[in-house]
Amino acid sequence: MNNFKANYKKLPPEFNIFLVLLGLALLFEILGWIFIGQSFVANKRRLIIMILQVSVIGIIAVGVTQVIIMAGIDLSGGSLVALSAIVAASLAQNSSYTKAVYPHLTDLPYIIPVLAGVACGLFAGFLSGNIIARTGIPPFIATLGMLVSARGASTWYNNGMPVSFLNDDFIALGQGVWPVVIFLSVAALFHILMRYTKYGKHTYAIGSNEEAARVAGINITRHKIIVYSIAGGLAGLAGVVTAARAMSAQAGMGMMYELDAIAAAVIGGTSLFGGRGRIAGTLFGVLILGVITSGFVFLRIDAYYQEMVKGAIIVGAVVVDQIRYKKKNTKDKDI
Amino acid sequence: MKEIDKKIILKTEGLSKHYGGVKALDNADFTLQNGEHIAIVGDNGAGKSTFIRQITGVEIPTSGKIYFDGNLVNFKTPSDAKNAGIEAVYQNLALADDLDVPSNIFLGQEETYFNLGPFSFLNAKKMYDKSIEVLSKTGIKIPDINIAMSNMSGGQRQCVAISRSAGFASKLIIMDEPTAALGVQETEQVENIIKNLKDRGIPLIMISHNLRQVFDLVDKIWVFRQGKIVGSVDASTTNSNEVVSLITGIQQKVGEEASFI
Incomplete structure (x- = not known):
């Protein structure tokens, strides 16, 4: 028994979350055979669609995870997706379309709209970070303000009209496995940054x-601004990928993405009290959200139920975190 | 810049801190010789911690001058004071509970492989080895220093906090109630670390409520009352009655023992 405990402790902290992921997949597999008569897991197309769907959320979630580890919160992710998507798309239109947003700026190399989208998110994050670090108002309020303002800005940007007719080069970024590749690269990069650099340690x-x-x-003000800027920049990148994938952009994009991103981080073991959490956990959190979404679609259950279950899972994950936190604190008092 | 005696490591002149209308620290003139260990005693709200916060850059004084190591200094942030060579161990321990021992000891001054600003890669091996080295000087036993601080006892935590200060080449160490939350055995360990600092010639300022400890450990006792320095006495020539009457401001009858020691 002791041996088992010792071995269990040696496992990475993501092991529990991985078990939950496996359990959910198994549940849908069993329900699939019972009700639909087919396998949930043994369907390559479904798995690819599942990962594709959560890649955008995943990119935001990586940024949000580091914010939550710093005991902050970022609610602006979803709105920044819309703003960055529409800004990027407006610079990625092709010249064959006569009513482009910027008729003189068509057929630009794809790197320009990509950088513009990321810079847009980065700037919004920089703004939120400055407000939080310099005025000391709760991050919840500052980023809630950004959520509302950025949504407004994305409607204002093209008078609420969608932006479409985008370059093939730009669109390619959202096709095939590219969103997944971008998500996994971002996750790997930040896993390394958080674990092995001064940035992560601080x-x-x-x-x-x-x-x-x-x-x-440690220069807290500077560090907070950097962390929120990066979270904004990643939301901007997510917006670019969204626009490329949808081959257009409109102000209503990315609605509630911030909540899915926060959910992924929390399900993945990041503590809302700050100080604990890992990007690898968030990766599993994102996959769990993906399995739930595609499992419900697979079982042909209405989307409302899906939202209800997702809500319950988020609350459950926070309750588990709270219990762990309390246990730890009472243990301190015993000593 | 006024030249002052090189033997004096720290000197304050007219140091004051007002919070609104409250004079938390009023006109404090203080000197500390190199290698000297002193204690700051006083009732709650006497201005002891306020005094410490001014000289460690945690707060900026309302008025007054601070000379450190021969120079007039003007600390704006704790890192300014740290860079000058002042290391402080705070009352609330100031440890990051979710981080392991090396991370806490090296917090804010991490060892890196090469400098890339905030994105410098940490040299975990070097920090681990150095941590083992500085902890061994304290005599505390921590079976695994790679686990989070929150899993450790009060004594272990305090020793990590002190090791952090003592481990770096510091010119002055300040401790705010280093043994307030500790058991008998742990208190002894911490006191040994302090004696070790004395042998190494590192000056120390210690805030303590424990007069027995103060008389055991330090050369000189500075007494604060209601934001003012009301006296400094040699630990070898005074007695607890004199110190207590300075603390309370009430002259005690000869022969009556102070009751709260």
């Missing part, structure tokens, strides 16, 4: 004990 330290980080000489 993010965990601020989330764990901001006062300790401050007296240790």
Whole structure:
């Protein structure tokens, strides 16, 4: 028994989440054979669609995870997707369309709309970060403001009209496995940054004990601005991928994506109290959301039920986190 | 810049801190010789912690001058004070509970492989080895230093906090109630670390409510009352009655023992 405990402790902390993922897949597999008469997992197309669907959420979730580890929150992700998508799309239109947003700026190399979209998110994140770090208002409020404003800005940008007729080069970014490749690269990069660099260490330290980080000489203001800017930039990248995938952009895109992203982080074991969490966990959190969505579609259950179950899972994940947190604190008092 | 005696590591002149109308620290003139260990004592709200916060850059004084290591200094942030060589161990320990021991010891001054600003890669091996080295000086036993601080006892946590200060080449160490939350055995370990600092010639300022400890460990006792420094006495020539009467401002009858020691 002790041996088992010791071995269990050696496993990465994502092991539990991985079990949940396997359990959910197994559940849908069994239900699939009972009700539909086919396999859930043994369908390559379904799995690809599933991962494609969550890639955009995943890119936002990576940014949000580091914000939550720093004991912050970012609610602006979904709106920044819309704003960045529409800005990027407006610079990616082809010249054959006569009513382009910028008739003189058509057929640009695809890197320009991509950079514009990312920069747009980065700037919004920089703005939120400055407000949070310099005025000390709760991140919840600052990013809620950004959520509303960015949605407004994306409607204002093209008078609420969708932007379409995009270049093939740009569209290619959202086709095939590209969204998945982009998501996984971002996740891998940030996994390394969070674990092996000063940036990651300071993010965990601020989330764990901001006062300790401050007296240790970490520049909290600068660090917070960087973290929120990166979260914004990743939301911008997600917007670029969304526009490329949909081959158009409109102001209503990315609605509620921020909540899915936060859910993925929390399900993946990131603590809302800050200081704990890993990008690898978020990866599994994202996959769990994907399995739930495609499992419900597979079983032909209405979308409302899906939302209800998702809500329950998010609350459940936070309850588990709370229990773990309390257990840890009472243990401290025992010693 | 006024030249002051090189033997004096820290000197304040007229140091004051007002919070609105409250004079938390009023006109404090203080000196600390190199290698000297002193204690700051006083009732709650006497201005002890406020004094510490001014000289460690956590707060900016309302008025007054601070000389450190021969120079007039003007710390704006804790890192300014740190860079000058002042290391502080705070009352609330100031540890990041979710991080492991090396991360806490090196917090804010991490060892890296090459400098890429915030994105520098951490040299975990070097930090681990150095942590083992500085912890061994304290005599504390921590079976696995790669686990989070939240799993450790009060004594282990305190020793990590002190090791962080003592481990770096510091010119002055400040401890705010280093043993307030500790058991008997752990208190002894911390006191040993302090004696070790004395042997190494590193000056120390310690805030303590424990007069027994103060008389055991330090050369000089500075007494604060209601935001003012009301006296400094040599630990070897004074007694607890004199110190207590300075703390409370009430002259005690000769022979009556202070009751709260």
